[in-house]
Amino acid sequence: MRVLWTILLAAALAACASTATETQPPAGVEDRAPGSQPAGPGTQAVPQKPVTGVDLTGGGAAAPAAAADPLHDASSILSRRSIYYEFDKYDVKDEYKPLIEAHAGYLREHPGTKMLIQGNTDERGSREYNIALGQRRSEGVKKLLQLLGVPEGQLEAVSLGEEKPKETGHTEEAWARNRRSDMLYPGEY
16 A cells, blocks of 8 residues: 555656746636626626625524534433443443443544543442452443444543542442443543
């Protein structure tokens, strides 16, 4: 492939190189006011439609829903970023696989976009144990994304252990919200 590009580049450069044999005068520019008759015999004026302006400042009407950022559109599955786990587990439940598949599709379509996967735990267990469990959780999500075709270079898996809780309570409900992996895009971490 590199050889082909080299040959094409050499051919393009050779085509551009020329010897000056005679100088050609510059082409004339026709100066017409809107609605005037075209120059030359036997030509007819073509009615011109008015040109409408386009507001590129965002101050006009709202952008169509299709142009909305799917990562931040509440109606898009891509706006969901957390995968929750059972106590002392790191396997991804089947209910979260469509979410991971959607993010894998987005990452494949946007190869320049990276994702940070943060594994989290509840406060129970030692600090060392929770760091290791959080890492297993984030690595599990990373491996699923890779199996779905996302290159490893787009993904980073880290563990925060119990250091970034969503809930600060000491109840089963609070602990359940803290046992998670968060999938984050640039600007979100």
